[in-house]
Amino acid sequence: MEGTGGRSDAELIGLVADGDTGALKELYDRHAAWLHARLVRRCNDAEVVLDVVQDTFVALWKDSRQFRGEGEVAAWLWGIAFRRMVSRLRSRKDLILLPDWETTQPDAARSSSTGPSAEDEVLLGVEYGDLAGALRRLSPEFRAVVQAVVLDGLTTKEAGRLLGVRENTVKTRLHRAKAQLRGALTEPQEGWR
Known part of the structure; x- marks a missing residue:
């Protein structure tokens, strides 16, 4: 930059x-x-x-x-x-x-006079693109795990501490969330929960 x-x-x-x-x-x-x-x-x-x-x-x-x-x-x-x-x-x-x-606000990322950074553009794509819809359809527990481990780069142990669950629970939720996301992104017309 x-x-x-x-x-x-x-x-x-x-x-x-x-x-x-x-x-x-x-x-x-x-x-x-x-x-x-x-x-x-x-x-x-x-x-x-x-x-x-x-x-x-x-x-x-x-x-x-x-x-x-x-x-x-x-x-x-x-x-x-x-x-x-x-x-x-x-x-x-x-x-x-x-x-x-x-609850995110895309205008906040665009408030700078120099425009959004490349990272903000990527985040906006994650938060408001096709993936965003799939993420919003995940349960709050699955969504929190995906955010902590995938988007924020925490280890499963750190995510477990942060979310107040065991590390194995984080791994299981992450595995299930990824499976649901794959299904949602490959067949977007079919609803799922």
């Missing part, structure tokens, strides 16, 4: 590793809005979401040398942010993961 300065995210990460606060600000300006938009769709506490976004950029400042240049910076930042969110959810019982795709 490039901004008005023409520097890529990877170049900016390198500058942050050398202590350049201007590069950190540029990365924050590029990524904070979409991180916030994604996290707010996942957590019922706006203050926690703001803290997690800030924690993500503090981690970027401290650990920028850990970025190996493999993959997109946005995906790396999302991994940091989501792990921080999971840590918050584990420590507080009053916070919940919001797994329902129907």
Whole structure:
């Protein structure tokens, strides 16, 4: 991703590793809005979401040398942010993961003046394309497992802790959800539940 300065995210990460606060600000300006938009769709506490976004950029400042240049910076930042969110959810019982795709707001992802990022475009496709309809028809339990393991990249053990079920239950639900999704996507005219 490039901004008005023409520097890529990877170049900016390198500058942050050398202590350049201007590069950190540029990365924050590029990524904070979409991180916030994604996290707010996942957590019922706006203050926690703001803290997690800030924690993500503090981690970027401290650990920028850990970025190996493999993959997109946005995906790396999302991994940091989501792990921080999971840590918050584990420590507080009053916070919940919001797994329902129907509550998402596509306009929030498009609110930035530079338009949606490539990641937002992919997410919008997942949340509002053919797959979205199939995901919405899954039971809430199956949908939450798919979101945690497939979309957020948690291990089955982490997803189990987050969702309050055993790891084997996560594996079983994921297996059944994938089977239902395959059926729904190969034969979209037939209804199923």
